[in-house]
């Protein structure tokens with residue numbers, strides 16, 4: 750797939766993570782479709798994003814099924830609680846698409862964040878089980894939403910681990926991550942190894958709380 754001509758769709762694009770990713774891609778000139786359970790909410794989020802500094806490709810917004818049908822690469826950025834049901838409802842429009850799961854199944858208690866057990870092994874594997882005809886990858890778990898959303902941040906110095914079983918799909922997602930200045934997309938293994946990548950977000954949140962930071966991940970010697 751010619752990476753330059755890719756349209757990125759974001760399910761849950763009205764939330765912190767989805768909106769932040771939409772902003773970064775729009776700044777990089779990538780066409781973005783912002784998805785919501787409510788058409789008007791998706792449109793409104795896209796209109797708001799279009800007014801932010803540095804946007805080079807005007808995002809469009811709408812309902813999640815419209816986004817799933819219209820995008821080449823579809824990022825899933827909804828809470829874990831809604832993940833399975835939403836994807837099951839979009840099985841048809843997502844067939845054949847590259848689906849990028851960034852969902853971290855986490856719980857929070859008095860001791861802070863902790864990974865939740867997932868029957869399929871991970872959120873990404875659940876996506877693959879629900880969407881057998883999609884090319885499911887996992888990425889963007891460790892990218893901080895506040896950093897993505899901050900117009901004053903020109904470059905983000907971190908790596909995005911991209912996991913998946915379809916080499917061409919993971920390479921497309923790596924290249925997409927690399928459209929964000931300062932970011933590298935690094936292959937992180939097969940989808941069956943997504944669990945610890947999702948779970949590691951609990952460690953990053955703990956780091957962020959202790960050090961009042963927006964910590965990310967850098968892979969050395971690559």
Ligand SMILES: NC(=O)c1ccc[n+]([C@@H]2O[C@H](COP(=O)([O-])OP(=O)(O)OC[C@H]3O[C@@H](n4cnc5c(N)ncnc54)[C@H](OP(=O)(O)O)[C@@H]3O)[C@@H](O)[C@H]2O)c1
Nearest residue numbers: 761763764765766785786826827828829831852853890894
């Ligand atoms: N926040 C971060 O820094 C961060 C970083 C990395 C990964 N993530 C992952 O990204 C995902 C989204 O995080 P977030 O902080 O952006 O969450 P969020 O703001 O709570 O939710 C994102 C959007 O999902 C939609 N949504 C909410 N409940 C839903 C449901 N039951 N079914 C379908 N859609 C639903 C909502 O959009 P509509 O009401 O418009 O439909 C909402 O705006 C999470 O799985 C999280 O683990 C977050």
